[in-house]
Amino acid sequence: MHPAVSVIFFTVMSGAGLGMIFLLGLGFPVDASAAWVFLVGVVGGGLAVAGLLASTFHLGHPERAWRALSQWRSSWLSREGIAAIATLILFGIYVLIWLATGSRHQVLGLLSALGAALTVFTTSMIYAQLKTVPQWHSRLTPLVYCGFALGSGWLLASALGTHEAPEYWGIGLIALAWAAKWMWWARASRSRLGDAGSTPESATGLGFIGKVRLLERPHTGENYLTREMVHRIGRKHASRLRMLALVLGGIVPALVLAIVGLSGAPALVNLLAAVSMLIGLLAERWLFFAEAEHAVSLYYGHR
Numbered sequence: 001m002h003p004a005v006s007v008i009f010f011t012v013m014s015g016a017g018l019g020m021i022f023l024l025g026l027g028f029p030v031d032a033s034a035a036w037v038f039l040v041g042v043v044g045g046g047l048a049v050a051g052l053l054a055s056t057f058h059l060g061h062p063e064r065a066w067r068a069l070s071q072w073r074s075s076w077l078s079r080e081g082i083a084a085i086a087t088l089i090l091f092g093i094y095v096l097i098w099l100a101t102g103s104r105h106q107v108l109g110l111l112s113a114l115g116a117a118l119t120v121f122t123t124s125m126i127y128a129q130l131k132t133v134p135q136w137h138s139r140l141t142p143l144v145y146c147g148f149a150l151g152s153g154w155l156l157a158s159a160l161g162t163h164e165a166p167e168y169w170g171i172g173l174i175a176l177a178w179a180a181k182w183m184w185w186a187r188a189s190r191s192r193l194g195d196a197g198s199t200p201e202s203a204t205g206l207g208f209i210g211k212v213r214l215l216e217r218p219h220t221g222e223n224y225l226t227r228e229m230v231h232r233i234g235r236k237h238a239s240r241l242r243m244l245a246l247v248l249g250g251i252v253p254a255l256v257l258a259i260v261g262l263s264g265a266p267a268l269v270n271l272l273a274a275v276s277m278l279i280g281l282l283a284e285r286w287l288f289f290a291e292a293e294h295a296v297s298l299y300y301g302h303r
Contacts, residue, residue: 019153249280
């Protein structure tokens with residue numbers, strides 16, 4: 001499918017911000033000074049808000065985005081929006097109380113953490129529910145989204161936190177997230193449209209006649225479906241981007257954390273690991289969309 005920059009930015013940045021909110025709500029150690037607490041709150045909430053705002057640019061009518069909130073009974077997109085707004089409100093109150101009193105309200109913190117986890121899960125379910133995209137339709141998709149949100153959020157929180165948060169925890173979270181992604185990639189390679197049971201015969205319902213082949217395209221020119229749902233990427237380019245995502249999103253951050261942990265360097269150095277992982281995740285998320293095959297592509301002669 002066609003990778004939209006706004007959605008890629010949204011899923012990566014809001015995931016990191018929500019992962020950070022999750023950890024802060026659970027009591028992640030941070031310098032207690034008011035200025036530092038404010039900075040941490042702005043970074044966590046700011047990334048989540050920036051990601052949500054970016055997602056509206058993918059809508060045909062961004063000014064009507066608020067209407068999506070009314071479909072919470074049936075739409076994961078609507079549930080995501082409601083969960084995100086509730087989480088940001090709770091986290092904002094949590095940070096204000098933290099600034100005013102110098103202590104962290106445990107109940108609000110737990111509610112903020114729960115809301116952050118729920119928001120990332122609902123984001124992942126927007127894609128995981130789609131049976132028309134076999135690569136996405138998997139229980140591994142929420143696991144990957146939550147894993148990367150937690151890993152990137154931990155890096156940001158540790159860079160703005162203290163050395164009371166051992167670096168080996170971050171290395172472990174990054175390793176687990178990429179292990180889940182590796183399993184996701186392995187499954188996705190076996191879940192292409194033809195392998196998953198979707199064929200031109202099943203898509204058209206004409207399989208009872210025999211083998212179906214495309215006589216000519218349904219449209220003489222480009223349309224919404226061919227622009228958004230029929231995107232092709234070369235195998236060679238996909239392999240290179242996977243390696244880039246793994247190196248920048250996993251190996252480099254783990255090495256930085258190991259160096260910081262062994263050398264006793266300032267925790268702020270972990271910011272390098274966070275930036276590297278976010279860049280790697282932008283490549284990973286681009287591939288998430290570019291390699292996905294929508295069943296509608298069968299009507300255009302793609303197998």
